[in-house]
Amino acid sequence: MTQGRSIRLFLVDGAPNGLLTAEIMNWTGHVLTGPRSKLPEIIERPECARTGIYFLVGPDPDNSMRPLVYVGESDDVAARLKQHNREEGKGGKDFWEKVCLVTSKDQNLTKAHVKYLESRLMAQAKRAGRCGLVNGTAHEYGVLPEADQSDMAFFAEQIRIVLPVLGFDFLKAPAETGSAQQTPASPDSPIFEMAIPKYGINARAREIDGEFVVLEGSLARESWVSEHKGYSDLFQQLVQDGVLAPEEADKRRFTKDHSFSSPSAAAAVVSGRNANGRTSWFVEGTRTSYSDWQDEIISQQSHDSGEGSV
Structure with a gap:
């Protein structure tokens, strides 16, 4: 710690x-x-x-x-x-x-x-x-x-x-998690996954130091497809910076781990449209959403602290 x-x-x-x-x-x-x-x-x-x-x-x-x-x-x-x-x-x-x-x-x-x-x-x-x-x-x-x-x-x-x-985060180092295949899940932050089977998209992420980090090798939509702007500027910036590189079959691939301010920002970039990241990301291998996972942690902490006891 x-x-x-x-x-x-x-x-x-x-x-x-x-x-x-x-x-x-x-x-x-x-x-x-x-x-x-x-x-x-x-x-x-x-x-x-x-x-x-x-x-x-x-x-x-x-x-x-x-x-x-x-x-x-x-x-x-x-x-x-x-x-x-x-x-x-x-x-x-x-x-x-x-x-x-x-x-x-x-x-x-x-x-x-x-x-x-x-x-x-x-x-x-x-x-x-x-x-x-x-x-x-x-x-x-x-x-x-x-x-x-x-x-x-x-x-x-x-x-x-x-x-x-002081509000200046330009020196804050990007999260270093290792490759998407080698990063181990931990009790504090499991691997999360998001899939869009219709487009052959699968992405993986972790929560690190208060940021939601999509892992290298994750796939995303080729372009922003929603008429609502939302995170479209962020999507285009990642394309311009080479974080989202062209991939076969109308997809893009994350060339490195990338930190997002929230699960929803990450989900929007992956899906090419606004998305609720709290319900779009699931603990890998389960149907436990990010929201459910967080609620379980809060409930466990309340139980461990004896909250509600007489």
């Missing part, structure tokens, strides 16, 4: 949509985030005068399913943010609506450290596939001593933990 973490959040101006800081217990990192409208206040913060790594985040006009992200580093973040802000309308990085800055409370991050972090986090963002990365190719910075590389690997892992809490 993953060990719990304590994260301290502070609303700098008392507003939920204003400036926010975040820290993890026993981590020297410090995170500051806020909307671009608060940029005058952000650049006046002491954190912005330090060496750090930062993210510019905004919507992708060509893809509503994921954000655009720019990963940067500087030993004077305030100056770099001012520069980015001046690039508005000049073909520069004018897409961003939010900024997130990560520095060190002990101020021990050096220029070499943040260059290494920039490269590592860019590579992680590309692997995650949850955003469009504005940066070009990530550079490999291997000049750090071995001990420093280990420290920065830990530092990067803490960034990956805290950012989703």
